[in-house]
Every structure is written in structure tokens, then in C-alpha cells.
Amino acid sequence: MNDTPGVLDRLRGGVPAKRHNARTIAALTANPGCSRRAVLDAAGVDKPRLAERIGFPGNFGQSRFALARGNGFEAMLKRDDCALLLSVLREVLHLAAPTVSYDDLGADDDATLGARHGRTRELLAAAAGAALIDHPLLTLDVAGRQVFLEPDLIAFQAGGRLHVVEIKSFAIVDGQADSAKVSAAAVQAAVYVLALRRLLADLGHDPALVSHDAVLVCPRGFSLRPTAALVDVRKQMSTLTRQLTRLASAADLAATLPAGVTFDTSLPPEELTAALSRVEARYAPECLSACELAFYCRHEASGSTATLGRPVRDALGGVDTVEEALALAAGTRTPTEEQSEAAALLRAAARLRAEALLPAQDRGNSLIPGGGAGS
Ligand code: SF4
Structure with missing residues (x-):
């Protein structure tokens, strides 16, 4: 019989699973080919704690x-029932309705998350006109566990169209913003759009009512x-799905690991x-900004062509180490x-490098067909 949840518990060492949030779910898309990360995340292993225990603490957050x-x-933006935010949303979403209702579901502790999610469902099921829902709580199934998410x-627009609104503190200057920050925000928004579409489907509504255009509000x-x-977060949504x-x-891959394998952080680092x-x-290299184990994995991979980035690894297919x-x-x-x-490419690169390093006069001669430096 398949006891996948039991295997995942064993991999964590019996401690409660680390909770996911939109940021950690978004980070799943950074290195989709990595089995190690997939297994650790499926098991809900506390990766920051694990990295610290093995001597490679990350520098995240x-x-x-x-934050301030x-x-x-x-x-x-949210002062006075979102008055300032509403003025910005009116413009970008063309909200023509004279009145927009506002519901703040408030923040609460772990014990009441289920109740807030229930209230979010009720509001979504009943909403008719233009509306803003502050502090909503959505859920998403991640490796068989329900994760609460808070966009x-x-x-709402009149007509039932819904938009996820993400507020970020990075600046938009002359219509331009830091592309890495925008794409990170887009992936997070995609997590919420996905969760909201699933909730709508669950309520018997058309999931397509949730727009794939998330609203990003910045200074x-x-x-x-x-x-x-x-x-537009469509691309991010399909990667995420x-x-x-x-x-x-x-989780199935985890089940194939030998019985003794565990990431219980109370174990000695060598184990x-x-x-x-x-x-x-x-x-x-992308792992450095997306995974808490990056310093360890970089150390482990040192000397391999993978550490030089995906374009180099792809160009040097079959050549695994820098030495080779x-x-x-x-x-x-x-x-x-x-x-x-790859070898032909490398020899050509080496020839070009050698030529570039020659003194200017010799370099000129080396480019004469049939002639070489000193001939
Ligand atoms: S840091 Fe390590 S575990 Fe994390 S995604 Fe990269 S290779 Fe995988």
C-alpha cells in the first residue's frame, strides 16, 4: 500500500511541516528541474534550518x-477604507461604479484561518457589484496539503470580473521597474490567481471570471x-501549475528513497x-535568489560547469566539469x-582568447591569412 504521507513525515523527522506561502510557492518555479528541492518542499522540510545545520545558512528575506x-x-493605501488605493484602482481597472463596497476580513492567528477562509468564500459567493475585499484568505493544495494564502x-468590477491586487514597495520610475522584482511579483500574483480560480470553480462559478491581469500597485x-x-500572469500560471x-x-519519488534517509534537523550535519x-x-546560479540551500548546493557543485549558469551548461552538453x-x-x-x-566550440573560444591576448602588433599579423605572428 502506498503510504506517501507517512514517507513525507519520516523525511521531516516527525516535526510539523513548514508552512508554504505565496513567496515559497512562487519560488518553486525558479528551478523546476531540481529533484532535491521538489522532495524537500513536498515533505515540508524546514530548509532554512537544514541549511544552517549543515553549515551553509542562507541570507533570505x-x-x-x-519591510518597514x-x-x-x-x-x-489602505487608510480610510482603502480610499487612496481605490482611486488608483478606479483608473487602472476603469471602475465606473459610483460606490464600491469594502470588506476588511482582518488579520488573525492560526486558529481562526479556517473561519476567515469561510468568510472569504461567503463574500465571493455573494458579491454582486463593485467591491474590494481586504485581507481575504485563499487556499491551495500543495503536495497534498492545504496551504492558506493571503493576497x-x-x-471586483461590476460585471463580476475579479482582479488580484498586489502592493509592492519597489518604485516604478518613468514607467520602468526592476525587472527581477516585477517578475517575482508576477509569480506571486499568479499563485493568488490560481488559488482564486480554484475557489471560484469550487463555488460553481466560472473560474475565468478571475482575470489573468493582476494589478501591481507600487510607489x-x-x-x-x-x-x-x-x-499578465498567464505564463507564470502555467509554469506554476x-x-x-x-x-x-x-512525493512518489520520496517514497523510493531508502528507509534510513531523513532530513530531521536534530541529526548530526554529516548524516x-x-x-x-x-x-x-x-x-x-538562479538558486541563490530562490532556494535556502543554494550555498550548500553551490559548494557541492563547485568545479562543475553547472555553476556557470544554464546557458553555459546547455552549450557544454556532455562536459560536466570545468577541468574537462x-x-x-x-x-x-x-x-x-x-x-x-562542445569541444570544437571550446577550442575556437580558446583560439580567440589567445589572439585577443596577443600584443596589438602581433594580433594584426595573426589575422593575415597564411601569416602568423613572427612569420
Ligand atoms: S539550491 Fe539546491 S536544492 Fe535548491 S533548487 Fe538549487 S540545486 Fe535544488
């Missing part, structure tokens, strides 16, 4: 300054004056690193059939 700025910006706001320039833009499905199969070595990783790449470039190693294309 927003700075205190960014973000909280201040959000509080300003900043849900906005304009260096002031705290707000501005809003629509962000794929990744969530993959997480379910990661934890031995357990990690049983699950294949796929390190890429250098030997192929220097012509001191005979390439295998699989490596022949």
Missing part, C-alpha cells in the same frame, strides 16, 4: 528597511505616491549531508563523441 517601507506604503486585496518614482499597472503537479510526483546526497540536485572543459579547450583531452560539438 527582505531587509528591515524594505512596504508596510508603511500599504498602510497609507493583499481582491477587487511612483522616489515618492510614496502610488501608481498601478496590469501584469506544472510545478505543483511535479511536486505531487516528488544530513549524506541524506542530501541521495537526492539529485540541479544547481544553477579546460582540457578540451587546450586540446589535451580527446573528446568523446557526445562532447565533440
